Structure formats: C-alpha cells, structure tokens
Amino acid sequence: MSSPNNVSQYKLVLLGESAVGKSSLVLRFVKGQFQEYQESTIGAAFLTQTLSLDDCTVKFEIWDTAGQERYHSLAPMYYRGAQAAVVVYDVTSAQSFQRAKNWVKELHRQASPDIVIALAGNKCDLSQRAVDDEVVDAYASENDLLFMETSAKSAKNVNELFLQIGRCCSALDVGSKCIVDAHNP
Amino acid sequence: IEGAHPGKAVGGDDFLDVWVYVTIQANVRGISTCLAFIEAYANPMVLQGETEYCFTVLKLAVDYIRKLNPVTLTTDDRYALPKPSKYQYVVSGLRPELIRWDRATDRPDGPFSRIRVLRSRYLFGYQSILVKEWAVSPSRPVISVLYRTGNPQHKCLVHVCEVELSPLLPTATSAERLEVLCALLMVPNCSYALSPIRTHAHTHIYTQPPAPAGTQTDPTRARRGKDTQATQPREGKVRKVDGREKKHKTKTGKDKEKEKRSKRERHRDKDKDAREDKGTGTRKGSGTTPADGTGEQSIRTRTRGAGGEERVEHGRAMQRPAGGVSHARVRGNVGRMGTANGMRESPAGTTGTGTGRGQKGPLKNGVETRPQENATNMSHAQDHSGSECGDIDRSQMGRRDGPNGDQSKHGYACGDTPGYLPVSVSGDKTDTDTETTHGSEPIRAISADQLTPCGLHVTECVDGPFLCLAALGDVLVDPTNS
Numbered sequence: 001m002s003s004p005n006n007v008s009q010y011k012l013v014l015l016g017e018s019a020v021g022k023s024s025l026v027l028r029f030v031k032g033q034f035q036e037y038q039e040s041t042i043g044a045a046f047l048t049q050t051l052s053l054d055d056c057t058v059k060f061e062i063w064d065t066a067g068q069e070r071y072h073s074l075a076p077m078y079y080r081g082a083q084a085a086v087v088v089y090d091v092t093s094a095q096s097f098q099r100a101k102n103w104v105k106e107l108h109r110q111a112s113p114d115i116v117i118a119l120a121g122n123k124c125d126l127s128q129r130a131v132d133d134e135v136v137d138a139y140a141s142e143n144d145l146l147f148m149e150t151s152a153k154s155a156k157n158v159n160e161l162f163l164q165i166g167r168c169c170s171a172l173d174v175g176s177k178c179i180v181d182a183h184n185p
Numbered sequence: 186i187e188g189a190h191p192g193k194a195v196g197g198d199d200f201l202d203v204w205v206y207v208t209i210q211a212n213v214r215g216i217s218t219c220l221a222f223i224e225a226y227a228n229p230m231v232l233q234g235e236t237e238y239c240f241t242v243l244k245l246a247v248d249y250i251r252k253l254n255p256v257t258l259t260t261d262d263r264y265a266l267p268k269p270s271k272y273q274y275v276v277s278g279l280r281p282e283l284i285r286w287d288r289a290t291d292r293p294d295g296p297f298s299r300i301r302v303l304r305s306r307y308l309f310g311y312q313s314i315l316v317k318e319w320a321v322s323p324s325r326p327v328i329s330v331l332y333r334t335g336n337p338q339h340k341c342l343v344h345v346c347e348v349e350l351s352p353l354l355p356t357a358t359s360a361e362r363l364e365v366l367c368a369l370l371m372v373p374n375c376s377y378a379l380s381p382i383r384t385h386a387h388t389h390i391y392t393q394p395p396a397p398a399g400t401q402t403d404p405t406r407a408r409r410g411k412d413t414q415a416t417q418p419r420e421g422k423v424r425k426v427d428g429r430e431k432k433h434k435t436k437t438g439k440d441k442e443k444e445k446r447s448k449r450e451r452h453r454d455k456d457k458d459a460r461e462d463k464g465t466g467t468r469k470g471s472g473t474t475p476a477d478g479t480g481e482q483s484i485r486t487r488t489r490g491a492g493g494e495e496r497v498e499h500g501r502a503m504q505r506p507a508g509g510v511s512h513a514r515v516r517g518n519v520g521r522m523g524t525a526n527g528m529r530e531s532p533a534g535t536t537g538t539g540t541g542r543g544q545k546g547p548l549k550n551g552v553e554t555r556p557q558e559n560a561t562n563m564s565h566a567q568d569h570s571g572s573e574c575g576d577i578d579r580s581q582m583g584r585r586d587g588p589n590g591d592q593s594k595h596g597y598a599c600g601d602t603p604g605y606l607p608v609s610v611s612g613d614k615t616d617t618d619t620e621t622t623h624g625s626e627p628i629r630a631i632s633a634d635q636l637t638p639c640g641l642h643v644t645e646c647v648d649g650p651f652l653c654l655a656a657l658g659d660v661l662v663d664p665t666n667s
Contacts, residue, residue, distance in 0.1 A: 068202075
C-alpha cells in the first residue's frame with residue numbers, strides 16, 4: 001500500500017432483490033480494475049476494496065446481503081452501522097425497482113440518518129428495459145439518492161458509482177473512522 | 186457452489202442459505218446465549234471486518250431459524266395456516282414475571298398489544314423458582330420456572346393470561362411467543378417438569394397425564410365460555426370443560442360453603458388413604474388440608490443459586506406494576522423456596538387470603554397486595570369457587586409415582602418432525618437440581634428416552650390456535666375463596 005495520509009473505512013451494504021446482480025456488481029468493482037482483490041473465504045459475500053480519491057484513501061467493507069424475501073425481516077442487522085448502502089435493481093424488471101424503492105424507504109426510516117444511499121440500475125447493457133431511467137432519475141433526485149445505471153457485465157459505471165459513494169462518504173465524513181495509517185503514525 | 190456454477194458469482198444470496206443449513210447441522214448448544222455473550226463482551230476491535238460480517242450472518246441465521254414456522258416456510262397462501270391473534274399462556278405469579286409481561290404490553294413495538302388475566306389458580310405439587318438468565322437479554326435478568334415437586338403442599342400461583350398479538354407486528358409470529366413461553370415454562374430435563382418442547386413447527390407442552398375422567402381429581406382447566414375463543418385441542422386427548430366448574434358459578438355462597446366442608450371431609454379420608462398407600466408419614470395430622478394452615482413440612486430446597494435472589498425479590502410487599510397486569514401477589518410459596526436448610530413455615534396458611542392470618546415464613550413474604558383487583562379483569566379469579574381446594578391430587582400423586590400405564594397416549598406429534606432446531610433460549614442456566622436441559626438433543630431422543638418413561642404425553646400444541654394451559658392434568662385451585 002502506498003502511504004496515504006489517512007484511510008477512511010466505510011461499511012457499505014448491497015441491498016436489492018435476489019438475482020439483480022449485486023454480487024456481480026461488487027465482483028466487477030473489486031476484481032475488475034483495481035488490483036487489490038482480497039481472496040476471501042466467503043466468496044463475494046464480504047469483500048474489501050480500497051479506493052484512492054484526490055486527497056484521501058477510502059477503504060470499503062462491502063457486505064453483500066441476501067435478497068430473498070424470506071430474509072427481509074432480518075435486513076436491519078445487515079445495515080446497522082453502515083455508512084453507505086447501494087440499492088440495486090434490475091432495469092429489466094419493474095418488480096425489482098419496486099423492491100428497491102421499498103428498500104430506500106426502509107433505509108430512510110431505520111438506518112442511520114447520515115447513510116449515503118446509492119441507487120444502481122444494473123444490467124443496463126440489456127435491451128429489454130422495463131424501468132425508464134428518467135423516471136428513476138426523478139425519483140432519485142426527489143429522495144436525495146445517488147443514481148447510476150450500471151452494468152456489471154460491461155463494467156459500465158461500476159467504478160464511477162463507487163467513486164461517487166466514496167466522495168460522498170468522505171465529504172460527509174460520516175464514518176468518523178479516520179484511522180491513522182499504522183505505518184505513518 | 187462456485188464449483189457447481191463456475192460462471193456465477195457467489196454472493197450474499199447464496200451465502201445465507203448455506204449458513205442457515207450449517208447452523209442447523211452444527212447444533213450448537215446454547216447458541217443464543219453464546220451470541221449474546223459475544224455481542225456484549227467481545228472486544229470491538231476484534232469484531233470488525235470479515236469477523237463482524239460472519240458474526241452478523243450467524244446471528245441472522247439463528248434469528249431466521251428461531252422465526253421459522255409453518256407460516257414463514259409456506260409461501261403458497263393455500264397452505265398457509267391461519268394466524269390467530271389471541272393466545273393463552275400460563276404465567277407464573279412471581280413478581281418479576283408479571284412486571285416483565287407488563288412491560289411486554291407497554292412497549293409499542295412489543296409482541297403483544299393486550300394482555301389480560303383470565304383467572305388465577307394455585308398449582309399444587311409445583312413450585313416456581315427464579316433462575317438467573319442474564320445472557321439472553323439485559324432487560325430480562327430472571328426467568329421463572331415451574332417445576333413439579335410432587336409434594337402436594339407445594340403450590341404456586343399461576344395466572345392464565347390471554348394475550349393478543351400486536352397487529353403492528355405482522356411478523357411477530359412464533360418467535361416472541363415461543364421465547365416468552367420458554368421463559369415461563371422452561372425445559373428442565375427432569376421427570377417432573379412441564380416441558381414445552383420447541384420444534385421448528387410447534388411448541389408442545391408435555392405434562393403429566395391427567396387423571397381419568399370421573400375421579401375427584403379432575404383438573405379445573407375448564408374454560409369459561411365467554412372468556413375464550415373457540416379453541417379446540419388438536420388431539421382429542423385434552424378433556425374439555427368439566428361441568429363442575431360451571432355449576433359452581435351458579436351456586437350461592439352457602440352452597441359453596443357446604444360443598445367446601447363436605448369436600449374437606451372427603452379429603453380427609455382421601456388423605457389417610459394416600460398416606461397409607463404411600464406408607465410415608467411426611468404429613469402431620471391427617472385432617473390438614475392446605476387451607477387449614479396447620480400442616481408443617483420440612484422444606485426441601487431444590488433451588489440452589491436462585492434461592493437467595495428470590496428472597497430479595499419477594500421478601501417484601503409487592504408494588505403494583507405500572508399498568509396492564511394489575512394483578513400481583515406474593516405468597517408464602519415463593520418464600521418457601523428461599524428458605525434453605527429445613528426451615529419450617531406454614532405453607533398452607535398462605536391460601537388463607539383475606540383472613541388476616543399471619544405468615545410464619547421467616548421473611549414475612551406472605552405479605553400480599555392485591556391492588557384494585559376488582560377493577561380489572563381479574564374478577565374472574567374471584568368468582569371461581571374455592572371449594573375445589575379439596576381437590577389436591579394426592580391420589581393422582583400416588584398414581585404418578587407408580588408406573589404409568591398411560592402409554593397409549595404417547596403419540597407425539599413432534600416425534601415425526603424431521604429436524605430439531607437447537608436454539609435454546611432459556612435452557613442453559615438453571616440452578617435447580619435439573620442439571621441439563623433438552624437444549625440441543627435431537628427431539629426424537631427426548632421423546633423416546635425421557636418423556637415416555639415418565640408417563641408424559643403431548644397435551645397440547647401451543648403454537649397455533651389452540652388453548653394452552655400448561656397446568657393440564659393438575660388441580661388448579663383458586664386461592665381466593667378458601
């Protein structure tokens with residue numbers, strides 16, 4: 001690791017219906033461009049990735065969650081203490097967007113008030129759309145969300161999304177978890 | 186999974202499923218307690234990152250398993266069970282329990298929206314003890330355990346409560362209820378205990394088989410028609426309303442008196458018989474019934490650690506809880522458990538409420554307050570005739586001590602359940618003489634090895650629209666009119 005001034009560590013949860021591509025998204029982000037992929041014993045369920053921003057380094061702990069309906073009531077345990085949440089939906093499925101909206105509502109209600117919420121419309125490389133991006137854009141600005149259409153397959157907007165989140169987080173400094181690098185006290 | 190689906194990313198979706206499976210298979214004893222302990226005391230620097238994730242997922246899995254029930258497992262509405270909103274529980278009359286229940290209804294997010302006491306009874310041959318159970322929740326320092334001593338002079342107050350599930354909590358299915366139930370009626374691995382046994386589908390309450398119909402020892406678990414909904418036991422084993430209680434309701438005071446007296450006389454005879462049968466002379470004076478208050482007994486203290494605490498809890502007059510369950514009594518039966526080393530007191534005088542009879546208990550814990558009882562739903566407790574005081578089931582005791590021929594009733598509904606979930610909320614810490622619990626034994630083993638030889642049988646299925654009276658098969662006596 002280069003010797004940055006400080007490293008901010010943020011917990012980021014991925015929420016969304018099952019099979020919208022949460023895991024693929026995070027795998028693309030962690031494996032794709034950045035070299036620092038940490039082999040984990042638990043697959044892609046928990047990954048960390050370090051991003052270099054202009055003035056600081058952000059380390060994401062990415063928690064992939066189970067999107068099945070039957071686990072829905074347990075979700076608060078996942079996003080407790082999270083500084084960022086990425087709500088993923090599938091642009092080819094209107095239902096998944098509906099679920100995403102419910103997630104957003106729930107996060108507003110129950111998660112920490114400083115949480116950075118990003119909405120990601122995944123699988124935007126597919127042609128058969130069911131969710132109009134303008135509608136989503138309006139919804140996102142209304143609810144104060146970051147919004148991007150992404151594609152884990154083509155890597156479109158994936159890194160941009162996480163960079164944006166990193167900037168937002170460090171701007172808010174919601175983590176307040178600035179850890180002085182052990183090598184440079 | 187990665188091997189099976191090479192191209193697929195293995196993420197949280199798959200991970201939790203696997204973890205649930207592993208948790209079930211691992212069958213860790215006392216896992217809830219462990220998790221609570223770790224959460225409370227682990228170094229927060231350790232519980233970070235991947236460790237934290239794993240820990241959270243384990244908690245999720247345990248939580249999910251605890252909430253498993255037919256409703257959550259069934260996605261198809263056609264097979265979903267109707268969710269009843271009202272349930273009945275037997276609540277021990279110990280003060281902390283009442284307060285706890287009171288709080289459970291006060292909390293807006295609590296599992297219950299309403300709780301009312303249908304009636305109160307003395308449960309003879311049982312004692313209730315308090316067990317420290319700090320680990321599950323800091324707000325719940327103790328749980329009370331009802332266990333069977335077999336001594337007819339032991340008694341403890343129980344309330345039959347009706348709770349209504351909160352409509353705000355559609356997901357408050359069985360977990361909270363089971364938790365409460367387990368806390369109230371823990372599962373000591375002893376042949377005397379009332380044993381609610383949790384499976385992933387139901388909780389079954391095991392109890393001693395009731396006396397055959399027609400004997401004097403009929404349990405008084407008759408329901409008052411207006412109080413309870415139409416609850417039918419699933420298995421036809423549970424006897425229904427016995428008409429006697431209804432009769433009592435219409436009797437005048439004189440009749441009651443008369444009947445009481447005659448019953449006592451009958452009782453005396455029976456008492457003699459019982460003594461001869463048993464060939465023991467533990468009771469002094471053949472004429473003593475518990476209501477007479479003359480019998481003394483040496484105390485066998487079966488609680489070790491809990492005794493001291495009990496003394497503290499109950500050695501003073503009770504204060505009324507803030508609201509909700511306004512019924513609160515402490516009687517000598519509680520104090521008795523705190524008296525170790527063969528101290529003697531009058532156990533029976535405790536039934537003489539309203540007669541001004543003092544307590545001989547060393548801690549004066551017979552002090553009782555029954556504030557505003559009549560203004561509440563507790564009036565049901567009052568209208569029950571005390572004449573059944575004579576019904577202490579001595580004959581039943583004798584029968585129970587012997588080999589039980591009632592094996593035909595041992596059709597365990599849950600014996601067929603394929604899996605037993607190891608989550609034991611309250612079974613880990615008992616200071617009674619029942620060392621271990623059913624904690625994480627396979628359900629089949631429990632059914633076969635422990636319950637059957639004791640002559641226990643399934644009386645009711647609790648987790649469903651069925652009446653739940655843990656005291657089935659025992660004589661519950663109303664203390665108020667004796």
